[in-house]
Amino acid sequence: MNRLSKFLSRIALAIIAAAPLAACTMIQDSVEDCPTGLYVRFVYDYNTQRADMFKDHVGHVALFIYDSDGKLAAERIVSNSETSSPLSQYGYAVHLDPSELRPGKYRLQAVAMQKDWEDALATPGAKYRRNSPSLHDELTVVLDRGENRCPGSQHFDVSDTAPLDTLWHTLKVTSTLPMDGNSTPEIPATKKPYSIYPIGEQMVEVADNRATYATVSLIRDTKHLNITLRQLDEPTQLFGDMYDVRILDNNSTVSHDNSVVTTDSLHYSPYASWTSRFLSDGTMEIETVHKGPGIDYTKGLITRAEDDAEVVQRTAHYNLMFNRLMYNADDNADNARLMISNKETGAVVADINLPSMLSQGRMAYEIYNYGHQEYLDREYDYHLDFFLKGDKWLYCDIVINVLSWAKRTQNVEL
Structure with missing residues (x-):
């Protein structure tokens, strides 16, 4: 009986030790170990339908990650194409592993379009043009206008040869506490306050040997x-x-x-x-x-x-x-x-x-x-x-x- 009890105890300990690894799930490709680094997901539910339309509406995302001093630490560009549509997958996440982001606090910023930015620039009509920021407060997006003012007016003409492309910007950022050996959390709905301020409260913490899940809520400007x-x-x-x-x-x-x-x-x-x-x-x-x-x-x-x-x-x-x-x-x-x-x-x-x-x-x-x-x-x-x-x-x-x-x-x- 003692031998049986010891045997069962060993099995129980083995199951308990393996449980965290078994519970680990990846957003993208499966790996053997628990997830680490930063996973950034996106949601567009700030609309009158109050439904997440990100995967159906957005075809391009530019993600900027700044360190605690506001300096650009990493940048990722993701677009759908004829052969691949990663942004059309519910729960898609941009993953930055520990080799790309050292432990610390970061602020996130994103702009999105209906289709690839470069493809949009190649089509007729007025275009949105963004700069390449190196600091968190440098990002600007400017809509094209004509060189001359309209006759008898102080206003510059916006080309009407085609509909505008659709632009989304960052509304707010939320994140979970660093997780170790747990399942991927659900994407949170966007809640009040609807603002990126105060920035300090929306900083995302990246830690060693753990995964941090952040969600960027988008607002449609067009x-x-x-x-x-x-x-x-x-x-x-x-x-x-x-x-x-x-x-x-x-x-x-x-x-x-x-x-x-x-x-x-x-x-x-x-x-x-x-x-x-x-x-x-x-x-x-x-x-x-x-x-x-x-x-x-x-x-x-x-x-x-x-x-x-x-x-x-x-x-x-x-x-x-x-x-x-x-x-x-x-x-x-x-x-x-x-x-x-x-x-x-x-x-x-x-x-x-x-x-x-x-x-x-x-x-x-x-x-x-x-x-x-x-x-x-x-x-x-x-x-x-x-x-x-x-x-x-x-x-x-x-x-x-x-x-x-x-x-x-x-x-x-x-």
Whole structure:
């Protein structure tokens, strides 16, 4: 009996000793030993859906790692390609082993794009361009603009030949305590406070013979706006090429902390515009495409010269993209402006404080009690439906398509 007890005791001790090794799991390729070094994962759940969309939306990440003095210690670039899509794998992590990072405290910074940065630069349209920082506060990302100001304006034109690429920046960094022999922790959801500050509280500690897991939460800076115009007086006599639509803002540059640096004033124009018509039988069709990337405007398009007998209404549509939008409570402050004017009469149809108008969409998510800026940062796809009376907008529907929600805003100046 004593021999049996000793034998069982030895087996138990062996199992206990092996347990930490058996519990070790790797995020990437399996290895024989427990994980060590730094594993950096990414999450993009700072959106109105409150869901992690990183693997579905992001195709390029540039990760910068700085030491406790703010000096660049390591850099990693990861992109999806036709043959490999590492960022499309849920839980993908950038791994830096102990030979790359010595024990100590580090701060992390990342910017991301929808596709490889170099590939994006090779395509038409305005581009985001970032520098190569050597210190944590040197990183800047600048949106291309034209060399000359728009005629009669202080604003520089942003190319409208193609949609903008999508830019994400660092929102905050979280990390677990160094782990030894434990399973990979779940990716944490992004929680308040939504800021990289104070930086000291978001430092990541790397230790010997242990793995540290850090998560970089991203915020999307690039926004999309669809505008629809409808005419109440003469609903069939409205065409997309009758109006000039533009956004004016001072938001060409974002800094290391994703703050907007008010340098150049920009003029954003639609990258696509078209006219739709509604027929008496209830059908809707695109009548004329006025602008759109890669579209041959001369083929397969209906023109306004055709018989209008069956047309009961026309609507004009415009798609625009622009950089991060900032909300200022003071209406007279340097807010972005949405300008709509009639090309034929020169009349200003709308001159609107764009952040104030768009941020009203937060009411669709009352349960979360979003502030103005938080909503503008979470939302990235906006829809405004203007109803015109003559050369003035009478009211506007702010539409949230995913919720089938709309809020009507009256023009208080009428």
